[in-house]
Amino acid sequence: MKKVLVLEDKAEIRQFIVINLKRAGFNVLEAETGEEALEILKNEDIDIAVLDVMLPGIDGFEVCKKIRETDKTMGIIMLTAKTQEIDKINGLVLGADDYVVKPFSPSELVARIDALYRRVDMVKNDKKEEIICGPFRLNFAQRRLFKNDMPIEVTQTEFSIMKLFLENQDKALSRDYILDAVWGEDYFGNAKVVDVNIRRLRQKIEDNPSKPKFIETVWGYGYRWKKDEHVEGN
Template structure:
């Protein structure tokens, strides 16, 4: 059953009409909704309320959405972040992902699409491993503890986002299997993704920077030219 617990969603958006529009639709889906109209207020509310997902506008008064995203990601590695942008340029999307966002959506958007993306993200944020035969997954020098949703390289715990966790889990459970970008979109994002498949490449690049000794010459996440990516245990 979905949404047994009430999930907190923080909307950081300076336009009151858009905030209200999002709030109404989220409340109809039984989410607890928090609001902030500036970047500074968004950071304060996130630290105080610890929401499950933050809906974060790029263009904000004071500190912008990219900076807020960076602050929240550093302080709350497991928080879900979806960026809102009124621009369609690839650079805005990619910048949001590089700063640690899990997803992005372009205004104007269908409220159903936003709700589906939030629910898909919550499936990555909230632990749901009851059917796992074991709590541990091993791959090379890496280990995933599915109970705590933590990933270790040797004895060092890695600071990863919920999306990066899901990608690593999929790879380490299927060593040697080549995944196309479309397959990863379907499995990780969990909906018929409308947008640029570069979201996969950006997350892979970000993940490589955290796990590889030399990200430009990866040992673990190999590029399969013309297809996508696969995990290799050295």
């Protein structure tokens, strides 16, 4: 059964989330504090973590950061009461896959979690062994990205974006197409999440992120993966 960890310090909100997730068929574990969530994560195989941002002690951002230090495959959704763009970006930069702004409807949260679970599960169960493009190797068995045989730590969302690019090399992909392909057609957010994740991915794979060689911006449209025709293996 799909296992979700819900980290929320307000009992009424946490119970509201838990009840709706259980109704949707999820196995739900609860945590009231960041410290409690980290203890649960040590002993449970979690598919999706739903993390409230504003917490006393270890907050949701710190839990997200600690998860990503040891687990690149778990899906992470941040819950925030703030609408400032910086809070959404902070979570994504730390490795979150998505964010939901309070107040939210139960159907929205369940749809976001379900879409993220399908994406994580699809990557885990992809039967292809790997894709090789120039200096890059995307290994599906290990769910890891390598550049010149050196591992690059990526989240599941970044892994899915790389997979999409490497399967569509030299094709201009619109932001909406990337959003639908990676986050799912029922995603409630907007295409800004694509830009944030592309920026984060560039920081990891480009020699000079300010002058990207591989992920090109198609202004007013989206992005293109540019094959380096001079590199053996393309």
